[in-house]
Amino acid sequence: MARSARAQEEIRRFLDIGAVQVAELDLDGDEAVLRPGPGSPPVTHGEVFVLVRKGGRPVGTLLGRVPEGADPRAVLAERARAECGPAVFGEPGEPPFTSVVVATRERAGQLARALDSLLAQDHPRFEIVVVDNAPVTSETRELIERKYAERVRYVCEPVPGLAAAHNAGLDAVGGEVVAFTDDDVVADPRWLTELSAPFAADAGLGCCTGLILPARLTTPAQVLLESHGGFAKGFTPRTYDPASPPGDEPLFPFTAGRFGSGANMAFRTAVLRSVGGFDPATGAGTAARGGDDLYGFVRVLAQGHRLRYTPYALVWHHHRETWRDLETQAYGYGAGLTAYLTAVLVNRPALLPAFLARLPRGLAHARTLTAVREAEGGGTPGDHDVRTHPWPRRLSRLQRRGMLYGPVGYVKARRALRATARYETARGAR
Numbered sequence: 001m002a003r004s005a006r007a008q009e010e011i012r013r014f015l016d017i018g019a020v021q022v023a024e025l026d027l028d029g030d031e032a033v034l035r036p037g038p039g040s041p042p043v044t045h046g047e048v049f050v051l052v053r054k055g056g057r058p059v060g061t062l063l064g065r066v067p068e069g070a071d072p073r074a075v076l077a078e079r080a081r082a083e084c085g086p087a088v089f090g091e092p093g094e095p096p097f098t099s100v101v102v103a104t105r106e107r108a109g110q111l112a113r114a115l116d117s118l119l120a121q122d123h124p125r126f127e128i129v130v131v132d133n134a135p136v137t138s139e140t141r142e143l144i145e146r147k148y149a150e151r152v153r154y155v156c157e158p159v160p161g162l163a164a165a166h167n168a169g170l171d172a173v174g175g176e177v178v179a180f181t182d183d184d185v186v187a188d189p190r191w192l193t194e195l196s197a198p199f200a201a202d203a204g205l206g207c208c209t210g211l212i213l214p215a216r217l218t219t220p221a222q223v224l225l226e227s228h229g230g231f232a233k234g235f236t237p238r239t240y241d242p243a244s245p246p247g248d249e250p251l252f253p254f255t256a257g258r259f260g261s262g263a264n265m266a267f268r269t270a271v272l273r274s275v276g277g278f279d280p281a282t283g284a285g286t287a288a289r290g291g292d293d294l295y296g297f298v299r300v301l302a303q304g305h306r307l308r309y310t311p312y313a314l315v316w317h318h319h320r321e322t323w324r325d326l327e328t329q330a331y332g333y334g335a336g337l338t339a340y341l342t343a344v345l346v347n348r349p350a351l352l353p354a355f356l357a358r359l360p361r362g363l364a365h366a367r368t369l370t371a372v373r374e375a376e377g378g379g380t381p382g383d384h385d386v387r388t389h390p391w392p393r394r395l396s397r398l399q400r401r402g403m404l405y406g407p408v409g410y411v412k413a414r415r416a417l418r419a420t421a422r423y424e425t426a427r428g429a430r
Contacts, residue, residue, distance in 0.1 A: 010392040014323065017220035017389055020063070021046060025076055026053040027084070032077035038117075038186040038215050038316045043072040049217055049226070052080045054087045056190065057312045058211055060235050092197035092312070096176040098126045098266070100192065101169030103162055104183040105133045105285070108143045110318070111183040115148055118181075123192040128152045131169045133285065134160035159420060161413070162262070162283030163292035170269070170277050179266035180293075181315055186215055188314040195266045195313035202239075206271040206305025207297060209233070209260020210313030221326045222319040227389050230319070231261045235311045242301050251358050253301040254341065260307075262293030264315045267300065275299040279343040281413035282336070288343075288409040289402065290336020295343050302348055330395040334402025339410040346410075 021044070022037030036042055037051075045068040052060045064079050066072045100118055104111045111130070118128055130152055132140045144154040157168035166180060177196045181187065191210065198208050212231035217223045240259060245252045276299075283292030301307055320329060345352055 007394065010390075010394065013390065014220050014224065014392065017223050018047070019219070020217040020223055021048040022214060022217055023048050023072075023076070024051045024053060025073075025080055026056065027077065027080060028055065032073055032080075034073040034076060039113075040216065043076075045070065045072070048072065048076060049214070050076050050080065051213060051314075052084050054084070055089060057087070057089055057194075058213075058235060058314055059087045059311075060084045061213070061232075089312075092194055093200050095123055095125075095193050095196040096200050097174075098123060098177040098179055098192060098196040099169075099173030099175030099269070100126060100128045100179045100181065101131060101166060101173065102128065102181060102183055103131045103133055103157075103165035103169065104140055105135065105165075106137060106139065107183050108139045111140065112143060112147065114181070114183050114185055114187070115152060117185075117187040117189075118192075119148075119151055120189055121187065121192045122189050123196065126192055127173070127175060129155055129169050129172050131155045131157050131165040131172075133157050133162070133165035159280065159417070161280055161286040161292075163278035163286070163295075164280040164283070165285075166283075166292065167277040167280060170272060173269060176269060177266050178269045178272065180262060182263040182317070184318040185212075185263055185315040186318075188316070191264075191313050191315055194310055195264070198308050198310060199266075199268055202306065202308070204304075204306050205239075205308055206268050206300040206303070207259075207307040208266045208313070209297075209307070209309050210264040210315065211235075211311040212261055212264050212315055212317050215316035215318045217319075219321045221322055224389050224391075225319050225326065225329075228391055231263065231317060233258070233260060233309055233311075237311060238309045240301065240307045240309075242304055242306070253298050254344075254355060254358060256294035256297040256340070257337065259297050260293075260309055263317055264313065265293060265296070267296065268305070271300055271303070271305055272296065275303055276347070279340075279347060281410055281417055282340055282343050284332070286409075287412035287416065288336060288339035288406065289332040291338075291340025291343065291406070292336075294336070294340040298340070298344050298351075299348065302344075302351060326395060327398055330398040331402040331405075334399035334404075335406040335409050336402075338403045338406030339413075340406075342407040342410045 022040050023043045024035045026033045045066045048064050050062050062079055062083055064076045066075050141154055144152055155168050155172050157165045177199050179195055195208055195210050199205050214226045278292045279295050282288045282295050
């Protein structure tokens with residue numbers, strides 16, 4: 001098929017992707033409670049992406065179709081009971097005092113939605129810090145002062161970039177644990193307790209990540225992204241220990257994207273500070289495009305601390321909505337991936353031998369990541385590598401281009417930071 005014809009076919013397939021409802025189903029014995037996802041209307045007939053809970057905790061997802069005229073709760077509960085096995089949970093324990101950092105830039109409407117969910121957390125002792133990153137208006141500051149002044153602290157970070165904003169938040173917090181999330185999420189009421197409690201149970205834990213699911217699946221871009229895994233990392237808790245590298249992760253710890261994502265992560269505050277926080281030349285808002293979260297994961301693991309993934313700490317993420325957003329995201333993901341690896345090796349040269357030893361497998365892994373991924377029948381959004389729609393070739397090409405650009409972007413970001421520092425020094429001398 002000619003390239004132009006293939007591109008037209010990809011566009012047609014993309015535009016044919018239909019919306020999917022989002023819902024939660026809580027199974028408690030013989031009872032089943034069905035609720036719409038955050039911000040979604042009540043469930044009706046048609047396709048439904050369902051988060052299944054048992055005892056309030058997430059245990060799996062399914063994609064169900066409710067026939068017209070049928071009872072959605074009955075149809076989806078029958079599927080869930082057949083597909084989701086028994087779940088045995090331990091109690092999360094008493095969580096330590098935790099600080100939540102939310103970096104934002106000119107998105108006051110989304111930020112208010114996120115803050116409302118954070119203030120509804122069941123955690124016994126926490127604080128919230130909002131970092132306004134390189135603002136061009138006073139909208140965010142005014143929102144905090146008007147609506148959240150007594151419950152949320154405001155910090156302004158003039159240097160652009162997500163890592164710089166996170167570092168400003170890290171400097172400001174007082175919690176034993178510092179959690180990070182984004183301004184485009186809705187946090188489950190148990191999110192912060194589930195994310196921070198593992199630190200009390202494991203003194204060697206340096207980082208904990210959690211589950212990210214789609215708040216809405218209303219556009220083709222949102223459905224396509226989630227059908228290829230989205231940001232979810234599954235429903236099995238797992239601990240990564242550098243003293244006992246996982247046998248099924250030959251590239252450990254350099255495949256940091258498997259550990260979690262920056263919209264749902266927490267660190268022991270002293271540990272993150274001891275590694276210098278995040279590299280400010282990484283992250284959205286810099287020439288590097290991303291990779292700040294992955295940098296933090298690897299630096300903490302490289303210092304000998306464990307990382308735990310828990311699916312019980314849930315945030316609902318508002319995925320980007322358009323094809324152009326997907327293009328930007330694919331390129332940025334590729335760039336951030338190689339930018340963070342460059343940052344790790346620049347800041348921790350002792351890791352170079354281990355990196356070079358894994359390089360051949362790493363290149364093969366990169367080819368797999370950017371391959372055109374065809375659809376597989378019966379896929380469920382939220383399950384990794386089980387696909388309901390083919391991944392467009394253009395997005396794969398953009399991701400590869402981003403990977404080639406990443407080290408260059410990181411160098412550009414470092415130069416920009418040095419130029420900013422010189423400017424600030426000169427201004428302060430006047």
